[in-house]
Amino acid sequence: MGLTEGLQDCLKAILLCEKKHPFVRTKHLAQSLGVKSPSVHAAVKELTRLGLVEHESYGHIEFTPRGRREAELVYTRHKVLYRFFTEILGLPEDVSENNACGIEHHLDENSLEKLSRFLDFLDSKSEESDKFTRELRETLDEE
Amino acid sequence: MGLTEGLQDCLKAILLCEKKHPFVRTKHLAQSLGVKSPSVHAAVKELTRLGLVEHESYGHIEFTPRGRREAELVYTRHKVLYRFFTEILGLPEDVSENNACGIEHHLDENSLEKLSRFLDFLDSKSEESDKFTRELRETLDEE
């Protein structure tokens, strides 16, 4: 597909907005992305041109089937990273969110797959003994 | 300091070039960064303006003390990430290099500190028992 970072962020924002609002609007996306409405407008216009969303003027924004698939892909990548930062490194939600957002465009599929497996591995370790989890938390939290 | 990504990359490339060549030249940086010489030229010009390097026309490039300090900082961040991708996820050197390069600008100090501690924690786990390492490798390598 080869979407730019901005467009991927926009798709992800639309996906999240759908869950919070009955209709997705420029305003919500601008808030969620932390940019001004003209920036969102440009991104949505481009996504429309690419056939990933539909957007009637002054109306709400909807995915096309292809757009939704793309958005889900982006979001999946994001979640793996978010999980790493919160669950493993124990970082606050907002920091984890920021980190994941900045990074998600810079990891190829294979690296993400490895990371995902790594997370599962650590989960299984934690289940085996909470000694592991406890020691990890101590190491990361100490001053 | 607030250097742009490109300038940070450039500082890092200069640092690495120093180790390989008696003098650092535009040509080397261009190869190392994978960009054309005019791009390097512009970056070096800006680094000069910022007092981080010295560069006489058609000559070689040298750090100022401040420039070297900045470069070392950038490189330190890079190394933590590189270590994570090679040592933990077991990714090839070139992929790890790319990943680290793309990501290093998107993690704050605290996140990197946590990651660094996490790496040390895993190292100590591996030393305790090579069961840990073996199982991790198996999990990550399986088809």
Added chain:
DNA sequence: TAATAAAGTTAGAATACACTAACTATATTC
């Protein structure tokens, strides 16, 4: 040393992303 090759520089253009200011359309409310 004159000709050629290599390296470095400059100018100009393109893409991605963000902004402000000004304008238009829709919604709200008196």
Added chain:
DNA sequence: GAATATAGTTAGTGTATTCTAACTTTATTA
């Protein structure tokens, strides 16, 4: 339903990064 507020749009601008093409300087070599 007219006045106002909110949301959306358009036009123009700025920064960061990259490129190509053309030119200049330095190095090589015949």
